[in-house]
Amino acid sequence: MTALLLQGARVIDPTGPVDEVADVLIDDGRVRQVGPSLVPPPGGECVDLRGTMVIPALVDLHAHVMAGLGDFCVEADSIGVDLGVPVVVDGGTSGVSTFDICRRAVIDHPLVRTRVLAFMDPNRIYLATGDFICHKLEIANDLRNLDVEALAAAVERNADVVVGFKVRACHVGDPLHSPFLAAALEVADARPVMVHLGRFPHTPTITPAALLDALRPGDIITHAFRGAGGLLGPDGRPTPQLREAVARGVLLDMGHSATDFRFSEARRLMDHGYRPFTASTDLNVFNVGGPVFSYLENLTKLLALGCTLPEVVEVATTNPARAIGWDGRLGSVAPGCPAELSVISLSDEGPVPVSDGVEPLMAPGAVVPVGCVRDGVWIPARRPASFASAGPTWGVGSGGPVG
Numbered sequence: 001m002t003a004l005l006l007q008g009a010r011v012i013d014p015t016g017p018v019d020e021v022a023d024v025l026i027d028d029g030r031v032r033q034v035g036p037s038l039v040p041p042p043g044g045e046c047v048d049l050r051g052t053m054v055i056p057a058l059v060d061l062h063a064h065v066m067a068g069l070g071d072f073c074v075e076a077d078s079i080g081v082d083l084g085v086p087v088v089v090d091g092g093t094s095g096v097s098t099f100d101i102c103r104r105a106v107i108d109h110p111l112v113r114t115r116v117l118a119f120m121d122p123n124r125i126y127l128a129t130g131d132f133i134c135h136k137l138e139i140a141n142d143l144r145n146l147d148v149e150a151l152a153a154a155v156e157r158n159a160d161v162v163v164g165f166k167v168r169a170c171h172v173g174d175p176l177h178s179p180f181l182a183a184a185l186e187v188a189d190a191r192p193v194m195v196h197l198g199r200f201p202h203t204p205t206i207t208p209a210a211l212l213d214a215l216r217p218g219d220i221i222t223h224a225f226r227g228a229g230g231l232l233g234p235d236g237r238p239t240p241q242l243r244e245a246v247a248r249g250v251l252l253d254m255g256h257s258a259t260d261f262r263f264s265e266a267r268r269l270m271d272h273g274y275r276p277f278t279a280s281t282d283l284n285v286f287n288v289g290g291p292v293f294s295y296l297e298n299l300t301k302l303l304a305l306g307c308t309l310p311e312v313v314e315v316a317t318t319n320p321a322r323a324i325g326w327d328g329r330l331g332s333v334a335p336g337c338p339a340e341l342s343v344i345s346l347s348d349e350g351p352v353p354v355s356d357g358v359e360p361l362m363a364p365g366a367v368v369p370v371g372c373v374r375d376g377v378w379i380p381a382r383r384p385a386s387f388a389s390a391g392p393t394w395g396v397g398s399g400g401p402v403g
């Protein structure tokens with residue numbers, strides 16, 4: 001493997017914390033040295049990154065990339081390494097019975113360069129589709145679709161890539177209990193369970209209070225800032241269940257999607273101290289053309305909400321690595337760590353507009369991808385479309401499906 005020297009960027013590593021201009025020497029898939037004026041390796045590749053920032057690998061904790069399974073997914077590389085994002089976690093596109101083919105078709109596919117990890121849906125058959133087929137056919141809430149032994153076996157078989165479960169907490173009569181969530185919690189062990197906050201058509205879900213009460217420390221609420229999700233009470237204040245859940249370590253994830261992130265709700269929750277722990281997109285074919293666009297656009301939106309750049313870096317890199325228990329392998333630029341890094345810059349074109357799908361807001365600058373290091377190899381990025389470049393590409397009320 002060719003040695004690689006990233007030269008002259010501002011290195012931001014929340015695990016240090018480090019925030020300094022330095023070179024980063026990479027060899028044999030690992031960060032070897034971080035410091036000023038490092039000597040280029042003989043025969044190695046040098047990349048001039050003055051004016052940019054080297055940060056730990058961007059990790060999108062919730063997107064849909066099992067392309068070919070249903071009609072919901074985008075190609076992993078198109079939202080991953082092509083945009084400076086080395087790691088994408090699939091948010092439960094697949095249930096148990098189709099996971100092995102997803103693994104062969106995407107995760108292990110030799111042409112897919114993005115590292116794809118996955119939250120698995122605990123049902124035997126689940127696939128995310130635009131028409132919510134598993135909800136329309138009522139198999140997302142059919143106990144015959146649940147097999148705890150098959151679930152445990154599938155996780156064991158794919159333990160290197162299944163980082164947890166994605167649960168649509170449907171119930172079968174008791175609105176306070178989801179057997180699907182219970183099965184995931186039973187098998188999860190130390191792995192996190194990511195739950196979808198919000199409803200689905202056709203199949204009822206348990207109440208937000210019951211959902212919050214069931215979660216363990218380290219479990220993840222995606223779509224946490226969606227608005228009307230039940231995290232804030234009628235008085236606009238955090239519910240007791242939210243306060244208790246976050247106090248014991250339940251994590252709040254952005255999970256933007258077309259309709260599941262609202263600046264107004266984020267402001268309300270952040271005013272009460274409930275900030276996003278992770279910044280995921282829920283990218284799929286129905287929102288990649290707007291209002292989500294890219295993981296980078298999510299980060300620009302966090303800047304627009306007043307987060308600082310170091311905060312945004314932590315929420316986009318180190319925190320998702322911690323959330324999936326990969327903090328030894330991802331989330332740092334320190335010498336000895338695997339060379340999974342991202343390089344971003346902040347546009348100098350002045351304030352830029354962003355939108356949550358409803359409300360436009362100005363950010364001080366756009367977070368722009370420069371490239372990434374995936375398994376020690378430099379991959380330059382293309383600049384994605386954004387609200388600033390494309391405008392409102394969605395129609396009023398045509399938010400599209402969520403998953």
Ligand SMILES: [Zn+2]
Nearest residue numbers: 091282402403
């Ligand atoms: Zn999703």
